[in-house]
Amino acid sequence: MSLISASGVSKNYKTKDYTVAALKETSLNVEKGEAVAVIGPSGSGKSTLLNIIGLIIKPDSGSVTFDGESTSGFGDKRLSAFRNANFGYITQDFALLDGETVYTNIRLPLIYNKSIKRSEHKKRIFDAAERMGISDKLTRRVSRLSGGERQRVAIARAIVCDQPIILADEPTGSLDAENRDSVVNTLVSLAHDNGSAVIIVTHDLSVAERCDRVIRMKDGTTMITGSEK
Amino acid sequence: MKTLFQAIRDLFRELGFVLLYGLLAAIVLSSFINSVSGIKRILSTAKYVSQFKNGSVDMVILEGMGSYKNVEPSEREDAVPIDAFLREGLSKDGRLGGSAVVRNGGADGFDNVIIVVGRMVDIALDGVPEDRQVYAAVSHDLSAMIGTSAKINGNEFPIEAAVPKDITVGTLYNRTQSTDTKRALFLFVRDYESASAKLGISPQQFLMKLVVVGADEEYKSELIGRISGATGMHTRIWSADDYLQLTGDSGTKYLKLKLAFYAAASFALIAAMIMNLSRIIDAHENDYRVNRLFGATKAQTFLRMLWLAIGFNMIPAIYIVIKVMLPLGWVSRDDRPGEFVRAIVPYSPEKAAVMAAGLAVLFGTAAAVAVIEFLGFERKYSKEIGRR
Numbered sequence: 001m002s003l004i005s006a007s008g009v010s011k012n013y014k015t016k017d018y019t020v021a022a023l024k025e026t027s028l029n030v031e032k033g034e035a036v037a038v039i040g041p042s043g044s045g046k047s048t049l050l051n052i053i054g055l056i057i058k059p060d061s062g063s064v065t066f067d068g069e070s071t072s073g074f075g076d077k078r079l080s081a082f083r084n085a086n087f088g089y090i091t092q093d094f095a096l097l098d099g100e101t102v103y104t105n106i107r108l109p110l111i112y113n114k115s116i117k118r119s120e121h122k123k124r125i126f127d128a129a130e131r132m133g134i135s136d137k138l139t140r141r142v143s144r145l146s147g148g149e150r151q152r153v154a155i156a157r158a159i160v161c162d163q164p165i166i167l168a169d170e171p172t173g174s175l176d177a178e179n180r181d182s183v184v185n186t187l188v189s190l191a192h193d194n195g196s197a198v199i200i201v202t203h204d205l206s207v208a209e210r211c212d213r214v215i216r217m218k219d220g221t222t223m224i225t226g227s228e229k
Numbered sequence: 230m231k232t233l234f235q236a237i238r239d240l241f242r243e244l245g246f247v248l249l250y251g252l253l254a255a256i257v258l259s260s261f262i263n264s265v266s267g268i269k270r271i272l273s274t275a276k277y278v279s280q281f282k283n284g285s286v287d288m289v290i291l292e293g294m295g296s297y298k299n300v301e302p303s304e305r306e307d308a309v310p311i312d313a314f315l316r317e318g319l320s321k322d323g324r325l326g327g328s329a330v331v332r333n334g335g336a337d338g339f340d341n342v343i344i345v346v347g348r349m350v351d352i353a354l355d356g357v358p359e360d361r362q363v364y365a366a367v368s369h370d371l372s373a374m375i376g377t378s379a380k381i382n383g384n385e386f387p388i389e390a391a392v393p394k395d396i397t398v399g400t401l402y403n404r405t406q407s408t409d410t411k412r413a414l415f416l417f418v419r420d421y422e423s424a425s426a427k428l429g430i431s432p433q434q435f436l437m438k439l440v441v442v443g444a445d446e447e448y449k450s451e452l453i454g455r456i457s458g459a460t461g462m463h464t465r466i467w468s469a470d471d472y473l474q475l476t477g478d479s480g481t482k483y484l485k486l487k488l489a490f491y492a493a494a495s496f497a498l499i500a501a502m503i504m505n506l507s508r509i510i511d512a513h514e515n516d517y518r519v520n521r522l523f524g525a526t527k528a529q530t531f532l533r534m535l536w537l538a539i540g541f542n543m544i545p546a547i548y549i550v551i552k553v554m555l556p557l558g559w560v561s562r563d564d565r566p567g568e569f570v571r572a573i574v575p576y577s578p579e580k581a582a583v584m585a586a587g588l589a590v591l592f593g594t595a596a597a598v599a600v601i602e603f604l605g606f607e608r609k610y611s612k613e614i615g616r617r
Contacts, residue, residue, distance in 0.1 A: 056522070076526055076527045076528075077526050077528070080521075080524050080525065080526040080527075080529075081524065083522070083523070083524060084523060084524030089522050089523070095515075095518070095519050095522060096519070097515070097516055097519055098515070099242065108519065108520065108523045109523040109524055111231065111524075112520075112523060112524025112525060113524065157523070
């Protein structure tokens with residue numbers, strides 16, 4: 001059974017004058033320990049697919065299941081708790097709290113997580129920071145860090161609750177080549193060494209080819225699935 | 230609690246604006262509340278003006294230095310003396326009315342005895358019985374004395390009522406100060422002639438607050454001549470229209486201007502609050518987005534915005550609550566009449582209502598801003614919360 005599965009999902013964005021079909025009955029299954037890249041031109045529906053899988057937006061039709069459990073009937077409270085416990089989000093703009101320290105940023109998912117005791121927070125934050133090589137920067141404000149360091153903070157935050165699914169939307173879009181390789185290595189190792197399911201939306205083929213599987217999207221549908229290696 | 234602490238942190242990041250707005254709001258609200266009494270004065274003046282106009286009441290105005298002398302001008306030897314003229318005018322069928330404040334020094338619990346005579350009785354108070362020679366009432370603050378009696382000039386008067394708090398016993402240009410109408414005994418006398426012995430007050434004492442009702446020009450001329458002759462003071466008679474035309478009713482105009490200013494300032498304050506709150510919430514939008522992404526529910530996000538909006542108004546709210554709990558004002562000293570001390574003076578129901586309304590408007594507007602901002606936030610990020 002797939003860890004996360006989107007089946008036949010469609011999403012339309014309606015404006016006053018017209019409707020844009022962002023996704024057309026698209027399906028995607030991702031297993032534990034698998035790193036999957038989603039590539040395609042702008043407007044092909046990559047981010048919409050990622051947001052639907054990440055339970056951020058609801059599809060107009062189709063369903064998303066997690067470990068066989070359908071999420072379609074979840075209310076906002078349950079969805080929020082589910083997102084918190086199971087998903088780590090990494091975005092191109094890092095989505096960090098700019099005025100806060102590295103420590104506070106990594107702690108963010110923990111303050112909404114009811115199953116992790118408060119006494120464990122410090123250790124988890126330190127462990128996640130150490131894995132990302134930023135444990136010496138915990139008291140620094142994230143606004144004073146480089147792009148690569150900021151993305152490592154975002155990744156530390158995405159794994160601090162042991163979230164089994166990492167969703168990365170253009171995670172290397174703002175990074176130089178060196179930092180890009182480092183971030184991709186980290187994400188792939190999270191899949192292979194931790195058993196996480198990692199989905200990376202990217203334009204960058206060099207990032208995609210490091211993943212176990214590549215999904216190519218065009219006009220709201222998955223065109224090719226399989227390894228591009 | 231989590232969202233409350235987050236909102237407090239958000240507020241501390243905006244401390245400069247919070248303090249600036251808070252102090253301005255406290256000043257404007259406080260001034261607005263304090264000027265509410267002006268509304269009553271404006272209304273009371275308007276009522277007085279219409280009462281004077283409808284009843285053809287004219288005011289007798291004495292100007293300059295002079296002394297009262299009960300003698301006749303040499304050219305008017307055929308006329309009755311001024312005292313007799315005033316007595317007749319203040320009698321039951323006369324055309325004059327007046328009031329006088331006699332200092333009582335706190336004796337029997339009254340700082341002042343206010344005597345209202347002749348045609349002034351019906352201008353000052355509705356419902357004074359026609360058949361009563363002397364109708365005694367106490368000021369609003371002494372209403373507990375109703376049913377007892379008061380002894381003045383050796384005569385005992387049963388206290389039958391308490392006058393309204395905002396009673397005015399004067400003319401448009403010469404109104405009794407509010408302090409005079411506190412801790413006071415009011416004696417209403419339609420027929421001065423019949424009660425003058427009981428009152429022990431000469432008619433000259435009504436000259437400073439004298440009105441003439443329904444008089445023709447001949448009577449007015451005679452009145453001016455007699456008073457001028459007897460007092461040596463320049464005497465004029467003004468109708469309510471003359472008064473408005475000549476004075477421009479500057480006191481009421483000033484109050485109206487003051488109220489308009491505070492009303493405009495209050496609107497500006499609300500506008501500033503709306504704009505500032507929107508700006509602050511927008512500035513924290515990224516925080517809300519990231520928190521939503523990592524587990525904050527819609528309710529938590531809304532509460533965080535709401536706490537922020539409410540917290541933004543805490544300084545004026547605390548200021549008003551302190552003012553309600555500790556309403557300091559100036560009151561006259563019991564032991565030394567005429568001197569004033571700072572003391573706790575409970576707010577009038579009108580001021581308390583304005584305070585409550587002010588707070589309701591502030592918090593209501595703040596809550597509305599939070600609701601609108603939250604709906605905008607959800608609309609914006611329900612599509613792609615993961616992206617800016």
